[in-house]
Amino acid sequence: MATAIYLEDYLDNTKAEINILAAEYLATVKTLSSKQRVAHLQKIKSAYNKCKEYSDDKVQLAMQTSETVDEYIQRLDADLARFEADLKERMDESNFESTGRSQKGKRSSRHLGMETSEEGTPKQKKHKSTSVHSSNMLDMPVDPNEPTYCLCHQVSYGEMIACDNPDCxxxxxxxxxxxxxxxxxxxxFCPRCVQEKKKK
Known part of the structure; x- marks a missing residue:
């Protein structure tokens, strides 16, 4: 498939060709025989068909380009979310202090597909199996009263796992x-608890 620049050139040239053919037809239509009229109109129709073909190719190319850009944006969003999580983890490690969110005896060791309950502890989703993309969560407004979790300090969403360190x-x-x-x-065990164990 031709590139967008070439397609644009082809379209412009074909439109110019149609204009010339139409002008010629209008100027000579009275002097043309019926066969000549049909032949001339056939040329105009052929030029229109070419124009439509190039337009369809241009639309198809635009859609493919849009899909490719969307894929790259999603990858960049995921990389950015990981980078932010790593950065926050390093900052937390350099200035380690307890957040007081540990709720001993009220959690199971490992869950999939969690969401936040009214008490502020994740609970298992019953009707929703799809996980929300982390980059989408970063863009969403967060309820200031909703507790945050994880190295990224975001609310509960998607698939989550609990650290087996009771003092995490x-x-x-x-x-x-x-x-x-x-x-x-x-x-x-979470990266922070693993790091703390190594220090001891």
Whole structure:
């Protein structure tokens, strides 16, 4: 498929050709025989068909370009969310202090597809299996009264996992922020708690 610049040139040239053919036809129509009229009109019709073809190609190219741009934007959004989570994690590690969000005895060790309950602890979704993209969550307005979780300090959404350290100050984490795609086997500890264990 031709590039957008070439398509634009083809369209402009074809439109100019149609204008010339139409002007010629109007100027000579009275002197033309019926066969000549049909032949001339056929040329105009052929030029119109070419114009339509180029226009369709141009639309198709625009749609493909739009899809490609959307894919790159989604990748950039995901990379940005990971970068922000990593940056916040490093800042937290350099200035470690308890957030007081640990709720011992009121959590299960690992859950998939969590949302925030009225008490501020994630609860399992019953009707929703799709997870919300982290970049979309960053753009959404956050209720100041809704508790935040994870290294990214965002509200509960999508798939989440609980740290198995009972003293973990954060407790719940979004899969994407801790680079998980599936539920891990056995016990799982968040990057912060792993770092603290290494220090000890």
């Amino acid at each position: 100050p954060i407790e719940w984490f979004h899969f994407a922020c801790v680079k998980l795609t599936t539920k891990p086997k056995g016990k799982w």
